[in-house]
Amino acid sequence: MLPKNPLARAVGLVAFGLAIGLLAVVAVTFLTRDRDRVATSVDKGITGAALVGGPFALVDQHGATRTDAEFRGRFMLIYFGYTYCPDVCPTELATMGRALDLLGDAGERVQPIFITVDPERDTVEQLAIYGESFHPRLLLLTGSAEQVKAAAAAYRVYSARIEGSDATDYLMDHTSIVYLMGPDGRFLTHFPQGTPPERMAEVLRERLSGA
Numbered sequence: 375m376l377p378k379n380p381l382a383r384a385v386g387l388v389a390f391g392l393a394i395g396l397l398a399v400v401a402v403t404f405l406t407r408d409r410d411r412v413a414t415s416v417d418k419g420i421t422g423a424a425l426v427g428g429p430f431a432l433v434d435q436h437g438a439t440r441t442d443a444e445f446r447g448r449f450m451l452i453y454f455g456y457t458y459c460p461d462v463c464p465t466e467l468a469t470m471g472r473a474l475d476l477l478g479d480a481g482e483r484v485q486p487i488f489i490t491v492d493p494e495r496d497t498v499e500q501l502a503i504y505g506e507s508f509h510p511r512l513l514l515l516t517g518s519a520e521q522v523k524a525a526a527a528a529y530r531v532y533s534a535r536i537e538g539s540d541a542t543d544y545l546m547d548h549t550s551i552v553y554l555m556g557p558d559g560r561f562l563t564h565f566p567q568g569t570p571p572e573r574m575a576e577v578l579r580e581r582l583s584g585a
Contacts, residue, residue, distance in 0.1 A: 426553065426561035428528030432489065432515035435501035440515060442559055449484040449562075449581065450555040454531045456492035456546050457504040462567065464507070466552060471509030472571035473578060480582050488514045491533035491548045493522045529553060554578070557585060 431441045442450070451470055455463035467488060474481035486509055490496035493516050496504075501514040516522065526533060533548035552565040552574070562581060565574050 426528075426530055426564075427555055427559065428525075430489070430515075430521070430525040430528065432517040432521055432525065433498060435498060435505050435514040437498050440513065445485050445555075446559060447557050449557060449578070449585075450487055450553075450559075451484050451578075452487045452489065452529065452553045452555060453551075454489050454491050454526060454529065454533070454548060455550070456490050456548070457496050457500055458492065459546070462550050466550060466567065467508045467512065469569065469571045469574060470552060471512065473574035474509060474511070476571060476575035477578060477582070480579065483582055483585075484578060486512045488512060489525055490514070490516045490522060491526060491531065492546050493517060493519055495542070554581065556581075 429442050431439060434440050451474075453463075453466055453470060455466065457463075467486075470486050474484060474486060477484070488501075488505075488508075490501070496516045498516060501516055505512055505514045515525075517525075531549045531551075533546055536545045536547055550567040552569070554562045554564065554577070556562045563577065565577070
């Protein structure tokens with residue numbers, strides 16, 4: 375309630391206005407700071423070099439050591455999962471293969487890669503058997519627990535064995551994202567779980583034409 379005295383009322387209104395103005399300045403400052411923080415995060419996460427991707431040295435389904443460096447000049451389509459996955463992993467790998475087929479000859483410039491998050495069970499032999507069900511050019515990679523952990527960390531992939539499962543028959547909770555890496559090894563974009571192969575092929579075609 376404003377005072378009845380005109381002078382006191384005027385002083386009160388001025389004080390009230392100053393308080394509102396100060397609050398507005400504080401609000402704008404915080405909003406600007408948050409906006410800049412988000413913009414920086416998006417820049418690093420979406421264009422990606424600082425946050426997504428990095429070197430790896432793993433073993434493929436034929437027992438050969440493979441590194442990320444050998445794919446310079448080509449695109450990499452990378453998915454982290456495990457061969458005992460009941461549904462999500464095979465679906466995403468099938469999508470990757472279908473997208474590459476839709477690209478035709480242009481798809482030869484894209485290397486599809488599967489990296490296990492379950493090296494304990496996903497041996498070289500297991501990967502060789504599993505890979506027969508998917509695209510013929512699919513490269514399946516495993517390694518020591520430390521090597522796999524380092525690769526997953528580079529791509530910001532989460533994985534964890536589900537508690538309560540027994541020693542050999544268990545499920546893994548993990549990030550389900552397909553990453554597209556450029557010819558220079560840098561992150562370009564990602565495809566969320568459930569992306570249709572037609573949409574994946576469309577984005578790949580755009581990237582290939584612009585490279």
